[in-house]
Amino acid sequence: MSYKVRETGLRNPRGARQRPGPERGVEAPKSTGAAAAAAGEKRGKNMLQVSHVTKKYGKVVACDDLSFHLDPGSVTVLLGPNGAGKSTIMKSIIGFLRYEGDIKVAGFENKTREARRVMGYIPELPSLYPNLTVSEHMEFLARAYRLSDYKDRVKELFRRFELEDKVKKFGDELSKGMQQKLNICLGLLPQPQLLLMDEPMIGLDPHAIKELKQCFEDMRQDGRTLLVSTHIIDSVDMLWDRTIIMQQGRIRANVTRQELEEDGRTLEELFFDVTEGVERGDMQHTEAPGEDGKA
Ligand code: ADP
Numbered sequence: 001m002s003y004k005v006r007e008t009g010l011r012n013p014r015g016a017r018q019r020p021g022p023e024r025g026v027e028a029p030k031s032t033g034a035a036a037a038a039a040g041e042k043r044g045k046n047m048l049q050v051s052h053v054t055k056k057y058g059k060v061v062a063c064d065d066l067s068f069h070l071d072p073g074s075v076t077v078l079l080g081p082n083g084a085g086k087s088t089i090m091k092s093i094i095g096f097l098r099y100e101g102d103i104k105v106a107g108f109e110n111k112t113r114e115a116r117r118v119m120g121y122i123p124e125l126p127s128l129y130p131n132l133t134v135s136e137h138m139e140f141l142a143r144a145y146r147l148s149d150y151k152d153r154v155k156e157l158f159r160r161f162e163l164e165d166k167v168k169k170f171g172d173e174l175s176k177g178m179q180q181k182l183n184i185c186l187g188l189l190p191q192p193q194l195l196l197m198d199e200p201m202i203g204l205d206p207h208a209i210k211e212l213k214q215c216f217e218d219m220r221q222d223g224r225t226l227l228v229s230t231h232i233i234d235s236v237d238m239l240w241d242r243t244i245i246m247q248q249g250r251i252r253a254n255v256t257r258q259e260l261e262e263d264g265r266t267l268e269e270l271f272f273d274v275t276e277g278v279e280r281g282d283m284q285h286t287e288a289p290g291e292d293g294k295a
Contacts, residue, residue, distance in 0.1 A: 053101035120192030128171030
């Protein structure tokens with residue numbers, strides 16, 4: 001492949017804050033990560049188990065004793081107003097932050113190599129290389145993750161997110177919406193077993209939002225596990241299995257779709273009830289005890 005590389009070239013892209021692998025939270029896998037996930041499942045673990053996680057920034061308690069789990073093959077929405085602690089718990093799970101408590105991914109401590117092989121992360125703010133084109137970003141990521149047979153998938157992602165006519169544009173030539181589309185394509189390319197997406201809808205046009213929702217469904221059908229954060233309730237009128245509502249660093253509700261249907265409230269009604277003070281005991285967060293007996 002010949003690269004359209006500006007200035008310093010693909011080997012050491014200028015402006016790279018971090019290499020794409022660690023930045024996106026996934027270690028270059030020797031396999032797809034499915035083996036590690038399957039191993040975790042065999043050991044009877046949840047895909048993700050967060051137990052008593054507290055993160056403080058100085059005196060600000062961004063996450064206050066959070067405990068929850070994700071079942072394999074499920075879509076969970078992390079809903080909450082700005083400043084609720086959604087990004088902080090995601091960054092803690094992916095291993096970017098220090099925190100108190102315990103996080104396990106497919107049964108492995110989250111900062112271990114085994115856990116990193118299973119996880120992927122789409123950050124809220126795209127972090128692109130100004131001197132790589134759109135297609136070179138995908139190529140670079142594919143090489144970092146040692147992916148094989150990825151070219152058709154890249155084409156498919158570009159088609160779905162309408163980037164086909166932008167493949168030769170450099171990272172800093174893209175509009176904000178296009179940057180976000182590329183950010184999402186980069187996160188989807190390695191097909192991790194557990195994908196964390198931080199506010200992925202922000203800046204997307206309606207077509208891209210529709211495609212992204214279809215991707216959620218495809219991943220779910222494929223048995224992959226998703227955790228999607230958002231502060232916009234309307235953006236999650238999609239197939240979700242569980243919603244966790246956060247506010248001021250705490251979990252205010254943790255419900256399955258079925259529990260909410262049985263309760264009779266819409267997601268919007270539940271959100272405003274729990275964040276604006278009308279609380280019912282049956283929707284309060286009650287995490288089942290974890291295997292360590294702590295959660
Ligand atoms: P959300 O993603 O729900 O909007 P965040 O996790 O970004 O919330 O923030 C939770 C709280 O932690 C907020 O009060 C925010 O101001 C604070 N916070 C987040 N990041 C930092 C940081 N790097 N330094 C200090 N405070 C932070």
